[in-house]
Amino acid sequence: MVKFIALLIFTALFIITFICFLLYLYFTLITSKQIEKEIQLKQEQRTKTEINLNQKLINLCSLFSIPLEYKNDLGTAAGHILYHQDRKGRIFLDNCKIEVLEKHQNKPWVLAHEIGHYIALNKLKDDTEEMADQMANELCCMLLSENEQKDLEIGLKVYFKQEGRR
Numbered sequence: 001m002v003k004f005i006a007l008l009i010f011t012a013l014f015i016i017t018f019i020c021f022l023l024y025l026y027f028t029l030i031t032s033k034q035i036e037k038e039i040q041l042k043q044e045q046r047t048k049t050e051i052n053l054n055q056k057l058i059n060l061c062s063l064f065s066i067p068l069e070y071k072n073d074l075g076t077a078a079g080h081i082l083y084h085q086d087r088k089g090r091i092f093l094d095n096c097k098i099e100v101l102e103k104h105q106n107k108p109w110v111l112a113h114e115i116g117h118y119i120a121l122n123k124l125k126d127d128t129e130e131m132a133d134q135m136a137n138e139l140c141c142m143l144l145s146e147n148e149q150k151d152l153e154i155g156l157k158v159y160f161k162q163e164g165r166r
């Protein structure tokens, strides 16, 4: 009789533990699926904001009458701005032109950096990478709403503040 009761208790405990384990698996699965979905949604939002920003930058080029071309080879550069400079170091931006690698065509970062060069050259006669990044950052923040800036927070930091690109 004692043996039977012990067996009954053991079986009951085993079933309860097993049910708890199943519940744990179920909730873990649900939570990880939710997290996965949130990450995916954020990524989609980020891509959408990047495409919008890129389009605004392209519009800006046309507003400033800066020809923009996409190339499949620019040597080691991801993009550059071509302009005339005379022997005295005077800069002429009238016939300048921006070229960006085709693979960066749908991302705003390289184009923003090159427009940053344009603004820095035009406003301050400064041709440094740091000033181009600073201007690019200011320009992007100006073109983005606060929420959009939050979407692209990492990109703005990486591309314009911490990693000075050439």
Ligand SMILES: [Zn+2]
Pocket (backbone or CB within 6 Å): 113, 117, 129, 132, 165, 166
């Ligand atoms: Zn540059």
